[in-house]
Amino acid sequence: QVQLQESGPGLVKPSETLSLTCTVSGGSISGYYWSWIRQPPGKGLEWIGYIYYIGNTKYNPSLQSRVTISVDMSKNQFSLKLTSVTAADTAVYYCARQASGIDYWGHGTLVAVSS
Amino acid sequence: DIQMTQSPSTLSASVGDRVTITCRASQTIRAWLAWYQQKPGQAPKLLIYKASNLESGVPSRFSGSGSGTEFTLTISGLQPDDFATYYCQQYESYSPSTFGQGTKVEIK
Numbered sequence: 001q002v003q004l005q006e007s008g009p010g011l012v013k014p015s016e017t018l019s020l021t022c023t024v025s026g027g028s029i030s031g032y033y034w035s036w037i038r039q040p041p042g043k044g045l046e047w048i049g050y051i052y053y054i055g056n057t058k059y060n061p062s063l064q065s066r067v068t069i070s071v072d073m074s075k076n077q078f079s080l081k082l083t084s085v086t087a088a089d090t091a092v093y094y095c096a097r098q099a100s101g102i103d104y105w106g107h108g109t110l111v112a113v114s115s
Numbered sequence: 116d117i118q119m120t121q122s123p124s125t126l127s128a129s130v131g132d133r134v135t136i137t138c139r140a141s142q143t144i145r146a147w148l149a150w151y152q153q154k155p156g157q158a159p160k161l162l163i164y165k166a167s168n169l170e171s172g173v174p175s176r177f178s179g180s181g182s183g184t185e186f187t188l189t190i191s192g193l194q195p196d197d198f199a200t201y202y203c204q205q206y207e208s209y210s211p212s213t214f215g216q217g218t219k220v221e222i223k
Contacts, residue, residue, distance in 0.1 A: 035212075045151075045159065045202055045214040060211055061116055094158055098206065101149035101164030108158055 002027040004095050004106035012089075012113050018082040022095030022106060029053045029071060033098040034078045036069060038091040039108070046091075050098055051078055085113045117142050117205055121215030127223040134190040136218045138203035143183045147207040150179055150188045153217075154199045162201075163188065190220075198222055 008020035022034070036048040049059035051069040059067050063082070071078040082089060090113045097104040118141040128134050138148065146166035151159035161170045163179035166186055176191045190197055203215040 037214075044217045045153075045204075047204070047212045047214060050212070058211055096158075098212075099164075100168075101161045101170070101206070102151070102159070102204070103161050103164075103170070105158035105160075 002097065002104045004097065004104055006093060006095050006106045006109040008109065008111070010109065010111060012085055012111060013115050014086055014113055015084055018080070018085050018089060018093075018111055018113075020080045020093055020095070020109065020111070022078050022080075024076045024078075024097075029073055029076050029078065034069075034071065035096045035098045035102060036080045037094045037096055037102075038089075039094070040088075040091045048080065048082075048093075087113050089113050117144060117207060117210045117213055119203055119205055119213050119215040121203055121218055123218060124216060125219045125221060127221045128193050129223045130193055130195060132193045132223075134193055134197075134220060136188045136201055136203075138181075138186045138188075138205075138215050140184045140186075140205055142210075144205045144207040144210075146182045147205055148179075148181070148186050149204045149206065150177075151202045151204065152197075152199045153202065159202060193220070 003025045005023045012018045033050045035050040051057045066083045068081045092108040094108045095106045096102045120139045148166045150163040153159040167179045178189045200219045206212045
């Protein structure tokens with residue numbers, strides 16, 4: 001059974017960089033697309049972007065200038081960096097596996113942007 | 116970029132009702148559409164992929180249809196466990212992915 005676990009700081013200061021890592025267990029990163037999705041409190045889902053296991057990426061155009069997703073196959077992990085954060089970036093951040101549809105999700109981690 | 120318009124935003128229904136939720140894409144996405152159910156405090160759960168394929172373990176009262184730009188999720192015989200928020204997601208390969216705004220299914 002594939003499991004995903006997000007890790008990283010729960011509080012980030014405005015203008016700094018949000019960094020999260022997703023550790024995949026119970027399966028290999030090879031052969032799949034790996035996504036980040038976020039959900040501001042009380043709001044809907046927003047797709048941030050994905051990375052294919054060989055490194056190809058695609059990002060949400062509204063975030064593209066601030067987002068980097070990377071993969072570390074040796075650790076079975078992929079990561080998210082979001083620069084120059086503001087309060088509008090406060091959300092639950094999910095990592096997930098995109099097959100045909102997103103079939104595996106992490107539990108999500110709340111990241112608050114506040115000084 | 117492809118925009119997804121989901122309707123209605125809220126739906127009030129009773130146990131046993133047949134419920135339909137619609138998603139419209141701003142451009143054709145062929146059949147690259149998924150439906151998810153989300154309950155408070157939980158990650159979304161995949162119900163339907165590629166427009167009409169039922170994910171393993173999902174009850175058969177859930178069904179999806181459509182292609183191109185118009186898609187529907189139907190729940191035939193709403194159960195107490197089905198009161199939740201539902202999202203569509205397009206994942207057409209030529210475009211960044213996007214989610215619909217969500218439909219909250221409430222108890223009437």
